[in-house]
Amino acid sequence: MFGLNTIDCPAIYRIPALGTTAELVLTDPDVLVAAAAILRSKLDHIDRVASRFRADSEISKLYSDSNEVAVVSQDLLEVLDVALRVAEATDGVVDPTVGGAMCRLGYDRDFSEIAGGVTGLLPVPTPVPGWKTIEVDAARRTVHMTPGTRIDLGATAKAWAADRVAEEVFSSLGCGVLVSLGGDVAVAGPPPSGGFRIGLGDVAGGLPTGGAVAIASGGLATSGIAVRQWRMGGHHVHHIIDPSTGLPAEPVWRTVTVTAATCVDANAASTAAMVKGSAALSWLASRRLPARLVALDGTVFNIAGWPADTDTPIASKCDTP
Numbered sequence: 001m002f003g004l005n006t007i008d009c010p011a012i013y014r015i016p017a018l019g020t021t022a023e024l025v026l027t028d029p030d031v032l033v034a035a036a037a038i039l040r041s042k043l044d045h046i047d048r049v050a051s052r053f054r055a056d057s058e059i060s061k062l063y064s065d066s067n068e069v070a071v072v073s074q075d076l077l078e079v080l081d082v083a084l085r086v087a088e089a090t091d092g093v094v095d096p097t098v099g100g101a102m103c104r105l106g107y108d109r110d111f112s113e114i115a116g117g118v119t120g121l122l123p124v125p126t127p128v129p130g131w132k133t134i135e136v137d138a139a140r141r142t143v144h145m146t147p148g149t150r151i152d153l154g155a156t157a158k159a160w161a162a163d164r165v166a167e168e169v170f171s172s173l174g175c176g177v178l179v180s181l182g183g184d185v186a187v188a189g190p191p192p193s194g195g196f197r198i199g200l201g202d203v204a205g206g207l208p209t210g211g212a213v214a215i216a217s218g219g220l221a222t223s224g225i226a227v228r229q230w231r232m233g234g235h236h237v238h239h240i241i242d243p244s245t246g247l248p249a250e251p252v253w254r255t256v257t258v259t260a261a262t263c264v265d266a267n268a269a270s271t272a273a274m275v276k277g278s279a280a281l282s283w284l285a286s287r288r289l290p291a292r293l294v295a296l297d298g299t300v301f302n303i304a305g306w307p308a309d310t311d312t313p314i315a316s317k318c319d320t321p
Helices: 029-050 058-064 074-089 096-104 157-173 263-286
Strands: 002-004 011-017 020-026 135-137 142-144 177-181 184-188 196-200 211-215 218-224 229-232 235-238 253-260 291-295 300-303
Touching: 011 029, 020 029, 020 157, 029 058, 029 074, 029 157, 029 177, 074 096, 074 135, 074 142, 074 157, 074 263, 157 177, 157 184, 157 218, 157 263, 184 263, 211 218, 218 263, 253 263, 263 291, 263 300
Parallel strands: none
Antiparallel strands: 002 196, 011 020, 020 177, 135 142, 177 184, 184 218, 196 211, 218 253, 229 235, 253 291, 291 300
């Protein structure tokens, strides 16, 4: 879903991370080594804090303490705060308590281990516990969850990490930077002439839906159902959960791409749009969030100023979801 035009971007660094590919693009090649060190350090840290696939991660340790108030690190507190803010801003459509629903669908380990399919029956529709059941005390740095709640931060943690890495690289090294974590994109500092050019594609195949945009600041994110889908018994399932049912959202869009003031806001909006289905068009337009939605039949909808000619630049300083 993502690719870079390397013109005017002389320094590019890529590594596998967080179950995807991390890409770092700099306007100054002389600081590549230092910037790469920042990227690796931040991603390793967020994995140890927020991964639900690591038994030793901080968020996994919350589950054994779910009957009690747990003291957490400042970073986990911040990631949870971001997830709860997103849940509130999307009226609970993007909800961090979908972790249990993911596990019931077999997505309880790294995706590479379930890509070939899992056994079992499709679960009965059951609403997730809901973001309001997570109690956070910022002053005391404590968290309390309803017993049995499982948190999944997939809709916010990678985007938050992209924003943080971009901010730190720019503030520490002074160059323009683009950070992409599996297509969750954050930009900071002075961009190359014309902005960072980002190629769009659709890994679902079928009708071509590509193009390119250029952004000079803020964030851009794409959500879709093609990459993280698998079979559960006789059913195709995917990773974008409707909190009202605890099941995969009814597919209306192949992909939704949104640009916003931050990568967190862009990813929140693109994920919410996937869950909202046809209602996403008016929802995104009312929030003045430039977006590109690709329907299952390949029809493309451009919303709130997303250019019809996708080779032209777009602004990325927009309203939050």
